[in-house]
Amino acid sequence: MGHPLKRKEDRRLLTGLGKFVDDIKLPGMAYAAILRSPYAHARILGIDVSKAERLEGVVCTLVGEEVAKLTDPFLQISSPPANKLKDYCLAVGKVHFAGEPVAAVVAETRSTAEDALELIDAEYEAVDHVLDAKEALKPGAPVIHEEVGSNVVFRGKWDYGDINAAMKQADKVVKKTLHFHRFSSTPIENNAVLAQYDKATGFLNVYSNNQMPMFCIPWVSFALKFPSNRIRMVTGDVGGGFGTKIISYPYIVLISLLAMRSGRPVKWIETRTEHLSAANHGNERMFEVEIPVKNDGTILGLKVKAWDDCGAYTRYEPAGATIWAQVTPGCYRFKNFQMEFLQVMTSKCPVGPNRGYSRMQHLWMIERSVDIVARELGLDPTEVRLKNFIRPEEMPYVTPSGGVYDGGNYPESLSRVLKLIDYWRWRKEQVEERKKGRLIGIGISTILDSGTNNFGQVKITNPENPFSGNSEGARISIDGLGGIQVALGTSPQGQGHETFASQVVADEFGVSPDQVTVLMGFDSAVNPYSHQSGAYASRCAVMGTGALLGAAKKVKEKAAKIAAHVLKADPESIEFKEGHAVDRDSGRKIPLWQIGNIAWVNNVLLPEGMEPGLVAIHFWRPDFGLPDEKWRLNQTLTYSYQSHAAVIEMDPETGKFKILKYAIVDDCGKQINPMIVEGQVHGAAAHGIGAAMYENFEYDEDGQLKSSTLVDYLVPTALEVPDLVTESMETPSLFAPKGIKGVGEGGGTPISAIANAVEDALTPYGVEISDSHQNPQRIYELIVKKRKKM
Numbered sequence: 101m102g103h104p105l106k107r108k109e110d111r112r113l114l115t116g117l118g119k120f121v122d123d124i125k126l127p128g129m130a131y132a133a134i135l136r137s138p139y140a141h142a143r144i145l146g147i148d149v150s151k152a153e154r155l156e157g158v159v160c161t162l163v164g165e166e167v168a169k170l171t172d173p174f175l176q177i178s179s180p181p182a183n184k185l186k187d188y189c190l191a192v193g194k195v196h197f198a199g200e201p202v203a204a205v206v207a208e209t210r211s212t213a214e215d216a217l218e219l220i221d222a223e224y225e226a227v228d229h230v231l232d233a234k235e236a237l238k239p240g241a242p243v244i245h246e247e248v249g250s251n252v253v254f255r256g257k258w259d260y261g262d263i264n265a266a267m268k269q270a271d272k273v274v275k276k277t278l279h280f281h282r283f284s285s286t287p288i289e290n291n292a293v294l295a296q297y298d299k300a301t302g303f304l305n306v307y308s309n310n311q312m313p314m315f316c317i318p319w320v321s322f323a324l325k326f327p328s329n330r331i332r333m334v335t336g337d338v339g340g341g342f343g344t345k346i347i348s349y350p351y352i353v354l355i356s357l358l359a360m361r362s363g364r365p366v367k368w369i370e371t372r373t374e375h376l377s378a379a380n381h382g383n384e385r386m387f388e389v390e391i392p393v394k395n396d397g398t399i400l401g402l403k404v405k406a407w408d409d410c411g412a413y414t415r416y417e418p419a420g421a422t423i424w425a426q427v428t429p430g431c432y433r434f435k436n437f438q439m440e441f442l443q444v445m446t447s448k449c450p451v452g453p454n455r456g457y458s459r460m461q462h463l464w465m466i467e468r469s470v471d472i473v474a475r476e477l478g479l480d481p482t483e484v485r486l487k488n489f490i491r492p493e494e495m496p497y498v499t500p501s502g503g504v505y506d507g508g509n510y511p512e513s514l515s516r517v518l519k520l521i522d523y524w525r526w527r528k529e530q531v532e533e534r535k536k537g538r539l540i541g542i543g544i545s546t547i548l549d550s551g552t553n554n555f556g557q558v559k560i561t562n563p564e565n566p567f568s569g570n571s572e573g574a575r576i577s578i579d580g581l582g583g584i585q586v587a588l589g590t591s592p593q594g595q596g597h598e599t600f601a602s603q604v605v606a607d608e609f610g611v612s613p614d615q616v617t618v619l620m621g622f623d624s625a626v627n628p629y630s631h632q633s634g635a636y637a638s639r640c641a642v643m644g645t646g647a648l649l650g651a652a653k654k655v656k657e658k659a660a661k662i663a664a665h666v667l668k669a670d671p672e673s674i675e676f677k678e679g680h681a682v683d684r685d686s687g688r689k690i691p692l693w694q695i696g697n698i699a700w701v702n703n704v705l706l707p708e709g710m711e712p713g714l715v716a717i718h719f720w721r722p723d724f725g726l727p728d729e730k731w732r733l734n735q736t737l738t739y740s741y742q743s744h745a746a747v748i749e750m751d752p753e754t755g756k757f758k759i760l761k762y763a764i765v766d767d768c769g770k771q772i773n774p775m776i777v778e779g780q781v782h783g784a785a786a787h788g789i790g791a792a793m794y795e796n797f798e799y800d801e802d803g804q805l806k807s808s809t810l811v812d813y814l815v816p817t818a819l820e821v822p823d824l825v826t827e828s829m830e831t832p833s834l835f836a837p838k839g840i841k842g843v844g845e846g847g848g849t850p851i852s853a854i855a856n857a858v859e860d861a862l863t864p865y866g867v868e869i870s871d872s873h874q875n876p877q878r879i880y881e882l883i884v885k886k887r888k889k890m
Contacts, residue, residue: 101607105599105613107775121369126296130206130366131366132355133207134201134217134354135222136378137224139195141228143227144164149161152205157208157209157212160362162361163203164190164203173187188350189353190202200412201378205217206358229803230447231803233446244412256731257439258425258501260730263403263438270394274472276391276472278386280464282383282409282796283382283454283797285847287339287345288339293348293367295352295355305334306320310352312635314333314632331624332624343452347452354368377449381411387406390404404438406440407444408442410446412448417451421458423457423458425439429466430462430546430547432466459848471856482514491511495834502733510741516765516829517544518745520764521763526542540747541858543855543856545744545853547849550736554725554737555569556569557735559726571719574644575587576605580701584615585619595635595780597618599613599776601618604644608653609692610679638738638841642737642738646721659714662699663683680692681695699713700712738841740769743849745853752862755882759854767841772838781846786816791851793816793874
């Protein structure tokens with residue numbers, strides 16, 4: 101551990117030998133295509149597939165009315181009445197957003213299936229739609245799902261300390277309305293499913309790139325009315341996920357139905373337009389914020405009302421309505437906090453987890469609020485942060501909502517990033533350049549990356565939800581030739597699980613990581629797993645390491661007994677070094693291959709009463725609890741953090757700006773592989789910069805997505821992402837194995853750093869930034885509006 105080893109996965113990926121879903125070819129395989137709604141909200145009057153079925157090469161079709169007979173609606177985790185929502189893999193009776201699947205075709209080729217879609221006659225009756233969360237709450241607003249009776253998914257209030265007293269004590273109460281926009285993480289590989297129903301064994305074999313293949317099993321099993329113990333989930337190499345591939349279970353159910361109906365393996369590969377318009381978006385959220393402050397910059401509390409737009413369905417929601425509370429105060433010490441939170445359905449694509457899920461929106465609001473406070477008080481934003489940061493000596497720090505921060509030094513992180521960016525030099529240069537008409541802006545942000553979530557948090561939205569805690573599994577075996585093999589329950593999507601796992605296990609057995617083989621991907625028939633297994637919530641390094649250490653301990657204990665028996669030593673004196681079990685008292689040793697040989701093949705030499713074999717499975721879980729009556733609980737185990745600083749130059753004649761310098765300081769505890777950590781830091785920054793400057797889902801007044809292709813939805817390339825100056829700190833976690841923390845969900849940090857920089861650049865015009873997406877056209881309009889008043 102701690103060495104920047106090159107990733108084991110990269111050789112096959114860089115040489116074109118990766119195994120993705122679309123690389124899998126099964127005998128007799130057919131292809132699926134999906135017809136989607138052109139309307140944001142409409143009743144389905146009829147769908148005629150007869151012409152499509154007569155097209156040569158078409159195998160079968162499926163429509164919503166048939167789905168309603170063959171399956172049950174998907175499970176819902178909301179409280180009543182939102183849990184009455186009926187969600188199927190195809191629209192039944194009504195469509196709720198443009199892009200919703202309404203019919204599917206299976207054909208001998210993908211092109212034939214797509215051609216057949218054009219022969220389907222679908223008749224609709226358009227009804228009123230609603231695209232704004234606040235508008236969806238008004239009397240007379242269109243109701244997205246009649247069976248629910250309203251558009252409200254969740255309404256809750258968090259109230260800690262005494263916010264009213266804080267308001268009275270304040271020298272000033274700063275108020276602001278803020279909006280966090282819709283975007284997604286745009287993985288290089290879209291969703292994909294290949295389903296095969298094996299009549300001989302009764303097994304449903306599903307090959308997909310879902311991030312939580314075992315967690316979605318209940319959704320698939322209940323919907324299909326199919327036994328969960330006969331569903332085999334397989335993932336291979338995955339081209340990124342970032343949360344967007346968690347809620348692909350409707351497609352898994354749809355393609356499984358088509359495989360059962362056709363009697364053949366069926367593959368579906370999502371197009372980019374399908375992904376952008378109908379996979380899932382990140383949560384859009386509006387805030388009304390009140391911040392009581394003292395004149396010296398002390399923040400006394402935070403009072404917030406939030407409206408969260410979750411789109412047309414609640415497929416992972418209302419989890420996002422509570423997950424933000426993992427980081428209630430951000431990095432700050434205030435104890436008075438009140439949040440009224442409403443989650444609302446609209447006629448848009450459903451939302452789901454997206455890198456930094458739900459915390460990103462909340463932390464952006466806090467970081468913008470801190471800068472707004474600094475501006476209102478005439479203080480430097482660094483001064484306000486340093487005055488209000490939680491101190492390292494206060495760790496472990498208990499937040500108002502019960503979160504327990506596991507160590508960190510936020511003032512040091514900020515100080516380091518200011519040094520990297522040369523902050524005070526830029527401040528001096530900014531003053532001089534403004535005299536010449538050149539607009540320089542400097543923005544900073546420190547944001548938490550909470551990881552290893554506690555599923556007990558969903559009991560806040562519905563106490564009857566049968567979820568809590570978290571767990572992960574791993575298996576380690578040493579074969580008869582001394583080879584070490586590892587299998588994890590995590591399902592990687594490019595994070596380097598094979599590499600980090602080999603490093604952890606190698607350290608335990610005193611061997612090189614090259615001597616440890618980690619099975620690629622995930623197969624529920626092979627890999628150990630819990631129903632919480634998967635790659636999400638910055639958990640894999642922590643949870644995977646916990647499971648690996650537990651399994652290694654079991655194998656080492658048995659191997660030590662075998663070695664001690666052969667060496668006639670005390671098992672307690674056995675340690676593992678350089679591929680041997682060594683008696684530290686006598687110095688005598690036995691190679692691992694010989695221990696494996698005795699365990700599996702030469703088992704007459706085993707200690708009396710010991711069973712053969714040298715393999716162990718371990719399931720690890722953190723020590724979590726459940727929410728109390730005020731919804732207080734530790735919602736996650738580790739709290740990494742990043743400080744970002746951006747220097748930009750703004751062109752007031754166009755609203756366009758460019759990044760002149762960008763610096764990052766990250767702290768994810770003890771690092772297993774610094775090279776992988778650096779890659780995660782760069783990737784998260786690229787996502788955040790993309791969201792701040794380029795990526796935005798906008799709908800027109802008819803509910804049509806205006807950015808449904810990569811021509812309109814602008815994903816930054818290496819040319820747009822600036823050079824990143826990075827530095828790492830290592831503050832060991834107080835609670836996680838080996839002191840490690842999660843890393844990779846710091847994608848929200850650039851969004852606030854850049855918003856702060858843009859507002860700072862526009863100080864001469866008095867422009868205030870209230871949106872998370874810095875659209876040049878919108879910025880220019882704000883400048884023009886202010887110029888007219890000057």
